Structure formats: C-alpha cells, structure tokens
Amino acid sequence: MTSSVEPISLSQRQASNDTGIDREALARLLVEIARNVDPDNRALYEGVPAADHRLERLRQLLVGGEISELSRVTHLLDEPEQLAAAVGNVLPEATARASHAQLGEALAPAVERAAQRSIQKNPNTLTDILYPVFLPAIRKSIGEKIDQTFQSLNESLRHIFTWHGLKWRFEAWRTGTSFSAVVLKHSLIYRVEHVFLISRASGLLIAHVTSQDATSEDPQLISSMLSAIQDFVKDSFKEKENSGLDTIRFGELRLWSEVGQFATLVAVIRGNPPEELHEVIRDVLLRIHQESSRALERFDGDSSQLPGVETQLQTCVELQHIDTKEGFPWLVVTAVLLALIVGGGWFFLSWQSAHRWQTYLSRLAAQPGIVVSDQKIRGGEFYVAGLRDPLAADPQSLLPGTEVDPARVHSNWHFYQSIEPEFVLKRLSASLAPPDSVRLSVVDDRIVAEGEATTTWIDRARAAAQQLSAGGPVFDISGVSDVSAEERWQAYVSQLETQPGIIVADHNVRDGQFYITGLRDPLAADPRSLLAGTQVDPARVHASWQFYQSLEPQFVLKRLTASLAPPDSVRLSVVNDRIVAAGVATTAWINRARAAAQQLSAGGPVFDISGVRDVSPEERWQAYVSRLEAQPGIIVAQQNVRDGQFYIAGLRDPLAVDPQSLLSGTQVDPARVHASWQFYQSLEPQFVLKRLTASLYPMDKVRLSIVKGRIVAEGEAPDTWIDRARAAARQLSEGGPEFDISKVRDVSPDARAAEHWQYYVSRLEAEPGIIVAQQSARGGDFYISGLRDPLAVDPKALLSGTQVDPARVHSQWQFYQSLDPKFVVKRLTASLSPPKSVRLSIVQGRIVVVGEAPAGWIGRARAAADQLSADGVVLDVSQLSELNLAELNQLREAIQTTDIFFSSGRVVPGPEQTPVLDRLADQLKEFAENAHKAGVTARFMLTGHSDITGRETANASISAARAETVRALLNKRGVAPELLQVRGAGTFEPAVPENENSRTGNSTNRRVSVTVNLE
C-alpha cells in the first residue's frame, strides 16, 4: 500500500482557539493507533510526522462544539454586564437553595451595613418599615402605664378616709414616700402560683413552674387551651397578630400573659398584683428569649432542648407580697390592762374624795353669810377661798361629818358684811341702838322699824337705810313717827316765805297733816324741791299754789332772756331794780328788745336798752372776713366794700371749708357778696395729710398722722406703695411739711408672692375640670389640693406666667371625671371616635350631636346618651341622620360585579384570574379607605360558590375553601384581613341556573363573589 501521505509536521503554530495542545503526543498516539490497526503501517510510519494539517482537522471534528461553547462561556465571564445579568437570573434560586446558616452569616454584615446606610440616608424609610412592629408595643406600654396610674389612684381613693388610710398617711409622712405608694404597698397582696412558658407556634408547653402548695390540672393541657383561647379571641374579634390576650381574671385569680417572639409567658396570680409585675414578667420572658432564642424558635415539643428555662421561671414564682400578720400582742394587751386597772383605781379614789369635797362645799354654800368664790383640788389637797361674814358660822366647824380630812383643807377667807336681812338686822341693832320705843324686825326680807323716835334717831336710821339702799335689804323706817315734825314744818314755811316769787297766803297743821296755800311765779323755786332736807314728810304735805308773774327784776330778767334770746355780744343785768342791756346787736334784735321794754313799762321794772349799739352791715362783713381768715386752707388776699356791695378775693384749698357755708349766721346778705376764689393746695399739714390719704390710698396697714407739723406714716406696705410715698415725700420736700415714711415696713416680696399665688389659684378655679379643695401659703411655700379631670389642663402648666416659683408649690391632685359638658365631649370624642361628618357641640349645657353617621355609630351614640343621662348629662342625638354614601356606591357596584372564577374541583384560581384579583384588591383598598374617611368601616364578604356537579357537602366545602383562598390572595395584595369575611354558599346561590343532569358543571357558577357591607 503506497501512500502519498505527507509526513505529519508538528506545527508549532497555535490555533486561534488553541491553548497549547501537546501536538506531538497526539501525533504519536495516532501513529501508534495506525500501527496497531495494521502491522504494515509499522514499517510505513517509522517516525512521527512533524506537521500535519489533518491533525488540526481531526481536533476540530472531535472537540469543535466544546471549543465554541467554551469561548462563549469565557466571553460571558469576561464581560461584567453579561455576567451580572446571568448571575441575577439565578440569584433568587441560588439563595433559596443555599444553606440558611451559612447564607445568614455571609449576608449579615452586608445587611447590617445596608441598614446603617439606609438610616443615615433617610431614617424615615426604616421607621416606616418598623412602624407596624413598634406601634403595638408602644401602645401596650402606654396602656400599662395608664393602668398603673389608675390602679394607684383607685387604691388611694379607696383608702383615703379609712383608719388604715390615716395610718398609711402617717407612714407616708414618716418615710417620705408618696401616699399612693404606701397604699399600693399594703393593699396589693398577691402570689404568683404558676408560670407557664408556652410555644407561640404550637401552643405546646415549654416549661411550667409552680409555687409551693399550689395545684392545677395537667399543665400541658392548660397551656394548649390557653393558646387556643388566645387564638379564639384573636379570630373572634379580628385582633392584630402580634398582640396577645393580656389579662384573664377570674375572681381572685388572674392570668397575665406576656407575648414574646417565640414564646408566651403566662403567670397565674392569686390576689391583687401591682401593674409593675408586668414588667418583671416581661423581663423574665426577654431574658429567656435572649438566652435561648434559637432553641425557642426550633422548639418541636421536646422540652429537653431548653434546659435552664425553669430556673428563670422560678424567679417569677417566688414573687409575692403577703401582708405580715403578727401574733396576737399579749404583752401589749397585758400592759394596757394593767394601766387601765391602776388608772381606774386612782380615778375612783380621786372621784370619791372629790365627791366628799363637793358635799362640804355645798354645805358651805348653803350657809348664810358665807360665799365660796374659788375652790380646787390639786395633788390631793383641797383649796377653798371666799368671803364670810364675821357673824356667820365658822367654816371649820362644818367639816366634821363630811369625811374630808381637815388637815388637807386650805382655806382663805376674807371677811365681809353680809347683806342678808338677818345679818343686817343684827348689825343695825348693834349700830343704831334703837330706843325701847322702836322695834326692828324682818318682814318679807325687809327690815321694818316701828314705834316712835326723835328726829336725830330717825336721821341716823335714815342714813343707815340710805347706805343699805345700795344693794342691801330695804330698811323701812316709815313706821317710826317723829315726835318733832311740827317744828320742822314751821322751819319749812319760813323758808318758803323768804323765797322771791313765792307768796305764802295761809298754812296750818291738822291731824299730823300739813296744809299750805299761796302764789308762785313759774320761774321761782319749786316749793316741793325745798321740802327736801327739811325732814318734813312730803306725803303729809298738802300744798295749793296759784301761778302769777312776778315783776321782781330778776324774774323779769329771766323771762326776757328766754323770750329775746340775746346774742352773745349783748349782756343783760339787773342794776338798781332796773334791767340793763349793754353791748352790740343787730337792728332787728334792738327792735324786738324795744318792744319788750314798752310792754314792761306798764308796771314792770325799767328795761334799759340804751346801752346796746346797733351793728352795721360793714361790721358784720368784717366779722365774716375775720372768720374766713381764721379758717385753715383759706387765704384772703383782698376785700373791700363798695356801694353797699362786698367784694372778696383769695385762695382756698379744695379741702377747706366752703366760704359760702360760713356766710350763714353772719347776717351778711349773700346776694351782696361777690367772692372770687382761686384754688390752691395748702401746705398745712392737715391738708397735706388729707391729700396724701386720697392720692396714696394707704393700705389698711398704713396709718398717717401729724406729729409736730410732720406727717408720719407707720405700718406695713408693699414696695410699690413705698415708692409712690417716697415720690410724694420728694414733691413735698419743696416747701411742704416733712413726710416721714421711714416707719413703714416693706412687705412686698411676701405680699407679691402671695398675690401671685392668689392669681394662680384664681386661674385654677376658673379652669374647667379643676376643683380646688384647699389651698394655703405657709412659710413661703404654697400648698394646694383638689380634684382634676385627666383631660383638664395640667395645673403645673398654668404656673407659667404667674411668677409663682414652681419649686415652692406643693400640689396634691386626685383625678376625677368631670361632668362638665366640655369634658364629657372630650371623652366622647375619644371613646366614640365620631366620623368626620359628625360634630359635637355644647348648647346651653347640653351636648348636641349633629350630622350624618352610619347606623351602627348612631346606635353607640344612643347607648352613650342613655348612660350619660344617669349622670345628669344630656347628650342629644336626635339631630343625627343616617349617612348617605352615594359617592361610594359606584365603587361598590364595581366591586360587587367582580367575580373570581375557578376550574372544576379547584380551590385555587387559575393564573388568568391574577389581573382580576389585582384590580379587585385595588378597588377594595380604595373603598375601605374612602369608607374610613366617611367614618364607616367597610367589610367585604367573600362568598364562595360551586357548580352542582359532585356531592352537596363536598360542594359546600369547596365553596368555602375558594372564599378562603381568595381571602388569602387578597391579603397578599395588601387588603387588611380584618376587612375580609368569608362564607361558602355551595350551590345555593348560582349565578346562572344549572341543569341537574349537567355533567360538566357551569364554569360561571364556580366563583367567589364579593358583597360590601358598611358598619
């Protein structure tokens, strides 16, 4: 076999896509193969051809595809954009398949950095993301704080007026803690009996710890049931996912649960726990989560995975507060009993001796002539003081028989004269030494003397009687007849006869009676008054007097003085039986005097008025002017008389006497007086004082007075007053009297603080929802207490602007709920959350609700009105009308005509329904939002339907499952789950009627329909 085969040349040239193939080795291999195929070839190809293009061809045939693929991949890897696109395509899948632990560790630093960067860039983004997580936690925390506050308030109020309350108040004062803290300390008695740690995912019990002697049923079952109840409440009331059932209360027992990320801690507490306990429990739960987060997350029912948790729980169970009950205080009781016995014995003895002493005292009091003015018992000794008549019984002699120890009686008696009739009688008998013809006796507490006696004795008896008349018994001596009465009568008659103006015509004595007749001038002495001192018994005098006018000069003078009323400037006198008038008088008076003189001339004494000079108008004017000049505050500058007219000019102080008023009584004719007064300010001290009083309004505590021409102010005043006074003093210093205010004490800082305080209190009192019960200022500090509505203004906030130092204000406010309509409105707004279309206003003390609202809301408002009426607050809901939701109707129509369709027997809609679901989700969200704006809540009922093929029960199930699926799908698209309700209608509400015998079923009926309800 010949061959024209060219020898293989081992090309050293590299192909473009060739990366160093060992061509020589390849050539050797091919030659080797050729030799093995045919031994002849062994001879033919001795050597290895150095180069052969066929070799290249062969290579192309064998690995050409791989080479081009490889170049494509190389290209892909070299181009960053293409590589990124390729990796991007597989990244989600790759992430899903990667080991979670490794991936988590690899990504953690990058994610942390990304989060940091995001926060630096715009904190709001992360805040928005975390908002739904934080908000419930914050809300819950605030809620608990408020509960705490109310708990402490409730306890404080409950105990405020009890005996315990007083004791605790003392304790609070002693320990310097707040009253409410002490109340809580004593009243919150509790014991944590069980603690369950429950897995949130499965409701399985992770750990259970119980306190000594507390029992319960199977904890595993209890924990599962607890989480079932949690689920039940959550489902039933559409509560948010991450909040839990906080508290369950059953009589004395409370179940408090704290929800953590993976586990719930439930504490069973007996008694009345403080709200702070929540925090303790929460801390334990947090610690458990921190220590065993991973084990909790992976908990699959094997509690051996979580050792050490029970130790943590144990700390909860040890929590308790028991009021210490001390043993019965026998020692104290015995001591008190002993003290009572000793005290009782002493009390009895002292009562007994005091009783005996009182007996003695009453004996003394019954004694005539003894007056007890003071008595006391001190240290078992008796002290008595008083008056005793020397004639009365000796007090000492009365002691026997009273069992009072005379040695312990200390008496202090002053002698006095008793005016009891028998003592007076004794004394009279001793002092008057009545003659035998006179007999003294006591008749009806009066001392009566009878018989006959001389005038001298009667005089002495009368003197004694007069002495006695000052408080003593009556000493009647009328029964003693004077043996010398007629002598005294004669003396009386002769006395009358010497009296001017009295003429005795006749007198005599008959049967011990005296008779007298005559004339008397009315101006003469009264004969009766002359009787006094004559010792003639007036009762026995029978007088008969005729009046006449005596013309004796002195009587005439008297009558003239009475009838003419001469001015002071005229003096009347009797000179040689003539009546002489001398002096100065007005013309009118002189005329009257002259008339009287004419009358008298017919038989009477001469009345000489020639000595009276007539006063001229000028003189009267001068008298008036000099009066004016004597007036303080009036300065007469000029005055003259011209043509019978009087002119006067000058200065007068407004506070001085009105010159016009001085005119009256001067007999100057006012019509002829022309006065021209300029006002000026007198600097006479009394005027200055008046002006200062008017201008400075001195406070109650400042007194102004004039001391030696200076005006002196004394007392207390604030600095504002002192400043004004100082300014006045400066003004006065230029010519006026000195105004001395150095004795006024400056009380301004305290007074001003008190004023500010009063202003603050009045502000508080004007504040609705705040009732000031008590306020006082003591030692520079201010104390106030009262009630405040939690919705009222914070009293502290009102302090600003009052200049009261907040550090000096000690306030104690108790919360209460004001029934002031304003506050009721606030509370209603918070509790009813009225829609925007409703307005609450206060009209004449009534709360009126006006506007449109959904029926459900109106119902709640009515219920609130009923409740409030019990408190006397009127909530008028009559003007509410049901909301008209025309605008929403169109959207509602669109939603309600949307159906989601399903394939036969399927509960998940096909992919062709995705756009319908997207649109429906958008519409539902829009509708819910608009409804919310209108103040109503929209709920969407998803009703699943099936066709009639298959069994009825299966259809019912499938229809409900379809509705559930749609709910889940809408939920994924952002429709809030609490707005979606589901039900299965089975075949009962077909969209199109179906034939019973249909085998395929109508696709139109396999659907989920939506209905919109408003609440």
Add this chain to the structure above:
Amino acid sequence: MLQKKICMLGGFAVGKTSLVRRFVQSIFSENYLTTVGVKIDKKSVAFPDKTVDLILWDLAGEDDIGSFRVSYVRGATGLVLVADGTRPATLAVALTLRERCEAEFGAMPFILLFNKSDLTDRWAVPEGEIDELKQRGWQIYLTSALSGEHVDDAFRQLASMVAN
C-alpha cells in the same frame, strides 16, 4: 418530655369526640367545643425509648368549611382525619379540611380514621376505595369508639410518625 400538637379534623358528627373520650386524658368539658371551638386532650404513647405526649386539638366538626378556624392548626405536627364510615360524604369533608391545612401550613403526617366500624350493617365506604387510598401510602384505620378497636394502634402509629 416530648410533646406534639395534633389536630383532629372531621365533619359534623363523625365521632371525633367520642373517639377520644374513652382513650385519652381530658380535663376540659365538651362545652369548649361549642364555645371556643376547640377542646384539648392528651394521649400519652409509650415507646421503649421514650414517651410521646400527643396534645390533641379536637376542633369542632362542622360541614361548613367556611367556619373552620384554620388558625388552630398552626404549629401542629400531625393530623388525625376522621370520617364516618356510614356517611361517605364525610371523607370529602375530612380531605378538604386537610387540603386547607396543608395549603396554609404545608404538608404534615396524618392518619385517616374511618370511624363507627361497629355499624357494619350501615357501612357505606366500599373496600375498594379504602384500598385505593392505602395505595397512596396513607395510614388508614377502621375504628370504633364503641369497642375501642384500632384506636390505640392509630394513635401509636401517628406518634411514631411525628416523633421522628
């Protein structure tokens, strides 16, 4: 202590409650079913090396699937599906309930009990249908709450399924 949450699912009156009444530990009255919608019982199953406590959530059986509280199933590791052997429709209900649970929480081990096996004269589920289901690898038991037949076996089987 190894516990597993198990949900018992089944239509109305399939005998779930009577099934557990005699064979499990219970402290709650059956009123819970009507009030809360769930009643919790415990069945302890002892194996040579451990004891598994099955915490049984007996969910109120209703044919209206719409009122079924899926949330009670959260965290369950296994299901007990109960059907009434005398009413074939209850099988569909039980299976639909299982479908709902798995849609929500993923697949989990289960056993299927055809209850009321003592009522042989009214038995309505054909043997073939049961065999067909067994072909799928399902654990199926014909039980009687009256006699207690197979009840313990069924729970033991489920316990071994969920404990591993």
